Amino acid sequence: MVSTSCLHSVLDTAVNGIIVIDDNGTVLIFNRACENLFGYKSAEVVGKNVTMLMPPAIAEKHAEYIRNYLRTGIAKVVGIGREVVGRHRDGTEIPIELSVGEAQTESGHQFTGVLKDLRATKEYEERLRVLQSNLVTMTRVNALDEMGAAIAHEVNQPLTALMLYLQTAARRARSAGDPDDMMINLMDKAVAEAERAGQIIQRMRNFVERQAPQCIGTGLAELIDDCLELVRVGHEADDVEFHSTFVDYDYQLELDSVQIQQILVNLIRNAGEAVKDQPVKQVVVSVERDDSNVFIKVTDTGPGLSEEAVSHLFKAFTGTKRRGLGIGLAISRSIAQNHGGDLLVEPYEEGKGATFTLRLPVKQETKS
């Protein structure tokens, strides 16, 4: 037989909330963890109905739940456990993982509830979800923008040459000794068409012309951790080890966090792919700093990149992956350059994996 004081000590030591109620729902025990969880003192709850700890919609039905269980013996929570919502003294709702056991005592049926606070877990999941959806949206928008900008830029050059050649040729045709009217007419039409193409490019460029990056002070270490976390989500199955060696959580950098995140997630994800079939599956993010730059390096234990592969790496539409357009790295580099930095790959070394270096300027550094 356990003494009462011992029982209380157990109850108060428990990390999880513990509540015992009778078959009317009257609270018999409300331990210390519960006091923290709900903001009520034990004395304020014991003797009252447990429904005071629930949002009104659930509280209404609680008595019925108990009656149903006692009558039918069909358990909805007892012995199963489920996620429920509790209500704090200040009215906020608290996600709780609840498991319930029952006991027949001399004084009747009693239920014991063990409550685990899910707020931290929920917040974390929610944060990750927001991060992920931001990233997906930004990646899409950026991919479209960058593709439009890349096409506009690539086509611009030949179009400019074409236009000037045509105009020069048209002028020559016109000033020739015996002007060929048909030829002049055709040249003028060709000029008009080149002009039309130019206008399309112009419109496209106006459409995709993005704003300069929105740079705000961001904790770099935290940003890297977030990126690793985002990639880990997709790599739970294969035992790739992702980690960061940068732990200066006070270090702040002016950057467009979503865009930089996009680059890093892209690099880390690529690195994860590269080590998948390797004996050692490791991806390490490290940071080096000098007076004017910060270098974020993503190193993997994959097969490395040959010189041949490196030469095509940053060109759009040359990817070797089955999925995607192969514009990831091209976009990443152009984002880095928009920040006044760059994205580079370290030269190939026999027996070593690949290392990508994201360089960002720190001239606008704000040390917190």
Add this chain to the structure above:
Amino acid sequence: MGFVVIYIVEDDVSVRDAISRMFESLDLYCTAFADGESFLSHASPRVDDIVFVDLHLPGLAGSDLIEKMAALDEAPQIVAISGQPLWKIERDLPKISPTPVVRKPLKEQDLLAYV
């Protein structure tokens, strides 16, 4: 006054050639360079000359080249050419001397306006 020389600093071969041909066909004297370094070591533009500079150059950046030239006592007329988005042009161009910008894709009229 002597005859005006038109300088072109442009890394794209076809664009460089097309601009040169266009000026030549109008009997204007022009000479073209693929990058800022070779321009600086071979050309000595005078105050009446015109220099068209592409902002997007390998090596010495177009904006740096413009800044260098604008700092000369008898600086030639400088016109920037760019296919970049506006905000990038604005970021890159030196603030000290207002430089006109011609944006690609361009027509001969765009260039001839400065000659």
